[in-house]
Amino acid sequence: MEKNCEVVWEKCLSIIRDIVEWQPYKTWFEPIKPVKLENNVLTIQVPSQFFYEYLEEHYVELLAKILRRELGKDARLEYRIVVEKGSAQRHPATVDMPTHYDKPQTQNEVDFPLFQQNTPVKNPFVIPGLKRIQIDSQLNPHYTFETFIEGDCNRVARRAGKAVAEKPGATSFNPLVIYGGVGLGKTHLAQAVGNAVKKLHPHKTVLYVSTEKFINQFIDHSKHNAINDFIHFYQLIDVLILDDIQFFANAEKSQDAFFAIFNHLHQSGKQLVLTSDKPPKDLEKVQERLLSRFRWGLSADLQVPDFETRMEILENKMRNDGLEMPKEVVKYIAYNIQTNVRELEGALISLLAQSSLNRKEIDLDLAKKVLKSFIKTSSKEITIEAIQRMVCEHLGVPYEKLLEKTRKREIVQARQITMYLAKSFTKNSLKTIGEHFGGRDHTTVIHSCQTVKDLMETDAAFREMLMELQQKVQLSAL
Missing domain, CATH: 3.30.300.180 (DnaA, N-terminal domain)
Structure with missing residues (x-):
């Protein structure tokens, strides 16, 4: 068979x-x-x-x-x-x-260049009098792999970065393009590669530069008829990290210069690490010949971190800064700040500042007040029906059971939670909420809400589960 x-x-x-x-x-x-x-x-x-x-x-x-x-x-x-x-x-x-x-007989079958490490490449563009040790890497020493928390949102990018740091210029992901939205850690990860290279390969010259600064340098050298010196300088680098390449849009002459630099470094087996707010295929007003080279290596994205990763980011930040705060406050921040890492750390700093200025202990009430400016308001109306279905799906309870008169414990609790959330997230009256549960009156809704509040104060597992449901409801409104 x-x-x-x-x-x-x-x-x-x-x-x-x-x-x-x-x-x-x-x-x-x-x-x-x-x-x-x-x-x-x-x-x-x-x-x-x-x-x-x-x-x-x-x-x-x-x-x-x-x-x-x-x-x-x-x-x-x-x-x-x-x-x-x-x-x-x-x-x-x-x-x-x-x-x-x-193994294949040759590496040429793969559709991007690979370099033989054994072939030495001489640099014919060394500027007389310029010593390599004089090149400052421009790296932030705090941006390391140890301080970059790994999660589902960034695992491939982080591990690709570590592989590049271990063997710069000798892997197939050259260039390494790291892309993602604002505040997700592109600069941190790119500089972590540079810092790791400096540690593992101290003889290599590493340089971090923003694309904006690169363009300004090019313009300045153009005014002084020193473009060749500008290009030759960048061709000295072993690991070039260029941040925010989307800013190359409309900078035609700067793109020409970078094309020459890219080709020389790549052909010499040197490593390029690039960051962008979007994948190479979506970059606008960038020369196709550059885009095709950006696609030679690996494009790895950074996504919004999930709850577990956000918790770990906050705890790591607190640990490094010697800070302490109640676990429920950390969870509250992690549940409610879902946009990016920068806002997450900003919320933590704001909370610490308010606590210090007002001489108040950090608790859940203070966290709620401080985070009002961080938490986005709902952009669309949340319905009772939507909350009912979310609770049923989360707790594994059949939707129709919520409306029946059964007294089974799991059904009763699901109903109470749904009523509590409906009161918290909708503008409906108690009577209207009760009508959505088989015609129950407003006193049942009041009793349900109070029961949920009591359980939140006495049962940590219940409180955590309810906060997770609250997060789902909030996300559904964005």
Whole structure:
């Protein structure tokens, strides 16, 4: 009986799930897609070259053992790597990449340049009298990998950054493009790469510069007819970190200069780390020849951190600054500040400032007052029906049961919670709220709200669960 690639891969995953922890499994194995199975060779598709290299480094022996168990001792695994080409081609191309026990003859099969580390590249552009040790890295020493909290929102970008720091210019993600919204840690992560390179490779020259500063420097050198000196200086760098490349829009001449710098550094096996507020394909008014080079390496995004990551960010900040505050206050901040890391830390600092200025202990009431300016007001109306369905889904209670006259404990509690949230988040009267629960009167609503308040004061687990529900309701209104 001929085996199906999906069936074989699912059997492999069932074993992997028992061996690998849940988070690494979700990150590194869920995105894999089985493609074909021929002659005991299973081909799987991975999202990027970075994925392939990470699997090879950390999980190849596990994959080999499991595959041989399913297909026999002659089993082999091949990778198909999705490679994003120029913007003119919408569908990603693929290449076959076998595992380390069946290596390709050349690296040229992969659709972006790789460099041989053994080939020394001489720099013909050294400016007489300029010593490399005089180049200040412009890095903030506090921006390190240790202070950059890892979560689902940034795991790939952070690990790619660490791989680059360990082998600058020698991995396939060159350039490394880190993109995401305001305040999510692009500058922090990019500079963490630079600081790690300086620590691991002290002989390498690292430079961090904002694109805005780069453009201003170019304009200044243009006025003094010193563009060649400007370009030659940047070609001295081993690891160039350029922040906010979206500002290249409309700066045509600066783009020309950076194109020359990029080409020289890349061809010399030097590392480029770039940040942007959007992926390279969405950058406007940037030359296509630059965009195509930005897509040579890895583009990794930073997303809004989830609740667990926000908690860890706050706790790490407090630990580093020697601060203490009640756990319920930290949770309240983490639940309600959901936009970015910068606002999260800003809320913490504001709370500490108010506590110090007014000589008040930090508690939940003070946190609520301070965070009013941070928490966005709802942009759309929340309905009782929407709250009912959210509570039912969260607690696993059938929606129709809320309206019945059953006295089952879990149904009664779900009903009380829903009434409490409806009173908190809608403008409906107590009578109207009661009518949405099978015609109950306003006294039932009052009793339910009081019961929920009492439970919040006496039951920490209940309070945490209710705060999570409150967060869901707030998010639904944004």
